[in-house]
Amino acid sequence: MSGLHWESDRRLTAIGRTTLSIAARQAVVDGEASTSTSVLDYGSGRGDDVRGLRGMRFQARGWDPFYAPDEAPQPADVVLLTYVLNVIEDPEERREALQRAWGLTERLLVVTTRLTWDRSKVRGRQYEDGVLTSRRTFQHLFSPAELRAYVEKTTGVRCVSAAPGIVYAFKSDDARLRYLARKIVPHADWLASDDTGSAIAAVVDYTERRGRLPKLEEMPTEMAKLLAHLQPNELQRIVRKSADPQKAEAGVRASTLSTLLFLAVELFNGRGPYSSLPMSLQLDVRAFFTSYKEACMRADRLLLKLRDDTYIRGAMQASKVGKLTPTALYVHRRAVDQMPTVLRLYEHCASIAAGRPPFWSLVKLRHQGRAVSWLDYPEFDTDPHPKLHSSYMVDLTTLKTSFKSYEEAANRPLLHRKHEFLASDDPDAPKYRRLTHSEVRAGLYRNPHLIGTEDGWETELLRCGRELRGHRLVRRKES
Known part of the structure; x- marks a missing residue:
């Protein structure tokens, strides 16, 4: 066991949930798991996904070596292998678990693991190819590209990254x-x-x-x-x-x-x-x-x-949607289908290589190098200057990924000129355009280097004696 002298207590890694796991939810949203398919949760932990799917009238069963060991796992159309591989400390046993799950799969295997960007949340020290936690459990954190390659090598089939940390392995190429x-x-x-x-x-x-x-x-x-x-x-x-x-x-x-x-x-x-x-x-x-x-x-x-910098830059300049900066094109998710076909291909290739996140508002396509970022602004529609919640980036030349959360940041980046990210015929574009014109007239964009964050923007609003009421700019009342 590669010099390992202990056996982790894996049952301690099973958490209770009140909603479906992200893997089960993704399979349902994608239409891969439905009331007409059988589902096996292999390594089901406390069984919350099984209960949740049964509540939706799915044919769901679970097996777990600690919580549900009595009934031998039976083959199913869809097999979920959710946060199992990352808690197995022995690389050979890890591979065998994936092979057993694949052997039980009749149509689709959904593999989910924790990712390398969770390292800050895992308390422990580096041990072998993972982390030995303070609770004497083990975590091997995968990168999205590593997970996809690992599942492909073990199953022998081409896989698709359905989302960061979620890989689909189909039994037949037709299904893929x-x-x-x-x-x-x-x-x-x-x-x-x-x-x-x-x-x-x-x-x-x-x-x-x-x-x-x-x-x-x-x-x-x-x-x-x-x-x-x-x-x-x-x-x-x-x-x-x-x-x-x-x-x-x-x-x-x-x-x-x-x-x-x-x-x-x-x-x-x-x-x-x-x-x-x-x-x-x-x-x-x-x-x-x-x-x-x-x-x-x-x-x-x-x-x-996609390899031609001049062509990509030209496609971005010709795009009828999105905001072009010196380094990238930014497009709202409602307008991505209106990008030139080569730019849609650019984004799709990144999503298949490393997974498109479930929540995002803008996609950023770099024209210097080949990298795609999905940016999440949860309040894009309601906040006149929405704050960045998270960013997930895929480098298409190396397939390396990075994730950054701004949820706890004190001075978050924010957006201006929201209409520029949308198609011109988007129903919200006129409202956003009117706000931008009001802010330009008020002098709020005279110092563009200051307004990219919450604190800088608030300073400029104070300087100009303005405040926002929804998507309307009004004079600030004297205190």
Whole structure:
């Protein structure tokens, strides 16, 4: 055991929760765990995830060597391995635990560990490849890239970082690609339909947004039944007559770019044959490209553009959304889908490599070097100058990550000119723009080096005799 002369008491690391763990919540949010899938929590601790999932009517079971040892773990569609690997002090036993969980997995293994940036919260001293805590427990803290590589090496499959410290390992490449497609290609929401007329209207709407007619297999079951009496040529004629040509053409452009984005991200993570693509993407390739080979060649060229500093800088300057600074482009999450395709690819590659955090407001794309940061401003919509809560950065050249929390900071960074991070047609943009104009007229931006933090901004407000009431700037009342 690599010179280890003690055995940690791992049961002490099991904590009680009143909500689902971040891993279980992520699997539910991503639609990977549902009422139609079986879930095994392998190393379930006190069983809070199992109880929470059962409360949601999920088919959930748990096994734990201390808290639930009696029932042998049975295979399940989704297996959760939550904060287990990091508490095992023996590297060989750690690997065997991951292999056993993988052996019980029928569709998806969700692996979660504590991360290196938690080191300040773990009281103890360095021991072997981890930390020996003051409670005589053990913690091996992973970096996001290390965790993904470790799971890939042990399972032998390509993995995806669903969030920092959460790795998805799919049993089949088809399932992995379906997951990526849901993340990258806009989801096709169908209009409600209860008769043939409304079903046809829903198909017209789909055609305008996607740029092509849907196949019967892509439609919701009830809608397909409503249209079953129509011959394909007849439905095609009706839709072509009803669809707005300009909207359909915009749908073609959007779907073409989304397909290229998916294929480029897929190459970044390992590309499979045409037959491995989800059906809807196969149909997009047929509709918008001369061949799968042509689509892949165009996607490859797009991925190569990420290495071209001049091209990236030009894409940032041409972007209709976001705030461009001397070092980076900042875009609000509501506007990221409107960035040029190469910049969307830039952000997606970082998210797959090291995980996109669950909470963020702005994405920062560096044009000097290749690094992506997700910045969390929880009060962005309500605070005229929201304060930074946390920052998570991924360096795409080294895959190193860093996390910084400002939650306890006394003088937090804050934002100005909020409208610049949004799309021009965002419903909140006019309100934010009016505030910025008022602040410029009042002289609040004369000393830009002072206003980037809470204390400096408050000093300038006092100097100019102003205060904020919501998103309105008013004269400060004399005390």
